[in-house]
Amino acid sequence: MGPGGSIRERGLSPADPGGxxxxxxxxxxxxxxxxxxxPEPALVLREYAHLLPGRGEALELACGLGASALxxxxxxxxxxxWDLSPVAIRQLSAHAQERGLPVAASVRDVIAEPPPxxxxxxxxxxxxxxxGLAPAIAAALRPGGLLFYQTFSREAVSDCGPSDPMxxxxxxxxxxxxxDLIVRAYSDxxxxxxxxxxxxxxxxxxxxxxxxxxxxxxx
Ligand SMILES: C[S@@+](CC[C@H](N)C(=O)[O-])C[C@H]1O[C@@H](n2cnc3c(N)ncnc32)[C@H](O)[C@@H]1O
Numbered sequence: 001m002g003p004g005g006s007i008r009e010r011g012l013s014p015a016d017p018g019g020x021x022x023x024x025x026x027x028x029x030x031x032x033x034x035x036x037x038x039p040e041p042a043l044v045l046r047e048y049a050h051l052l053p054g055r056g057e058a059l060e061l062a063c064g065l066g067a068s069a070l071x072x073x074x075x076x077x078x079x080x081x082w083d084l085s086p087v088a089i090r091q092l093s094a095h096a097q098e099r100g101l102p103v104a105a106s107v108r109d110v111i112a113e114p115p116p117x118x119x120x121x122x123x124x125x126x127x128x129x130x131x132g133l134a135p136a137i138a139a140a141l142r143p144g145g146l147l148f149y150q151t152f153s154r155e156a157v158s159d160c161g162p163s164d165p166m167x168x169x170x171x172x173x174x175x176x177x178x179x180d181l182i183v184r185a186y187s188d189x190x191x192x193x194x195x196x197x198x199x200x201x202x203x204x205x206x207x208x209x210x211x212x213x214x215x216x217x218x219x
Contacts, residue, residue: 056121
């Protein structure tokens with residue numbers, strides 16, 4: 001199974017940016033209402049765990065059930081986790097409470113209310129592609145802060161993830177979305193070589209806001 005398999009199994013697909021927030025919320029609420037168990041934490045976190053800062057303030061944006069938020073909290077981060085779906089946020093809050101983990105989970109439309117500048121030491125985005133939000137995400141990092149991003153690529157080897165290419169990354173596109181950040185790790189293996197091996201179907205990025213940089217004003 002490709003790294004995005006768990007997403008496909010749950011029938012998830014990314015946001016329809018043209019859709020009404022209420023319709024979108026109802027769609028995700030229904031999916032999370034029938035979801036069984038938690039997905040795996042994002043591969044980009046597990047693969048590049050050695051790059052994580054020791055601790056600090058982390059944000060999982062469009063977190064869904066928040067498996068990565070919980071994973072980060074277990075590793076010493078104070079985590080904010082935002083998603084449009086109240087059903088997902090309720091489940092995440094319950095999990096965090098059960099485990100005694102510092103996860104502040106909130107229902108939030110991140111397009112209407114993007115993260116404020118200069119607030120987080122780490123931001124994770126997984127399987128959510130809202131290109132217009134990229135400048136606000138970069139600016140929401142504190143100087144030296146790290147962005148961990150993964151989502152589906154167009155040059156895939158399986159049918160995991162959304163079929164509409166609009167919701168998938170073109171080659172190198174993820175790099176271009178964050179021009180002011182320093183690339184620390186990037187993977188997009190496409191279809192070359194032995195496609196039975198490696199990290200396929202996804203582009204992964206770890207990028208850092210330069211130390212001492214001023215916050216970028218969101219557009
Ligand atoms: C494919 S799921 C990914 C969930 C999670 N990041 C993961 O990888 O398991 C996309 C998520 O984006 C959320 N979402 C879509 N539009 C949103 C918006 N405008 N604001 C906040 N969350 C949104 C959906 O509710 C859904 O949970």
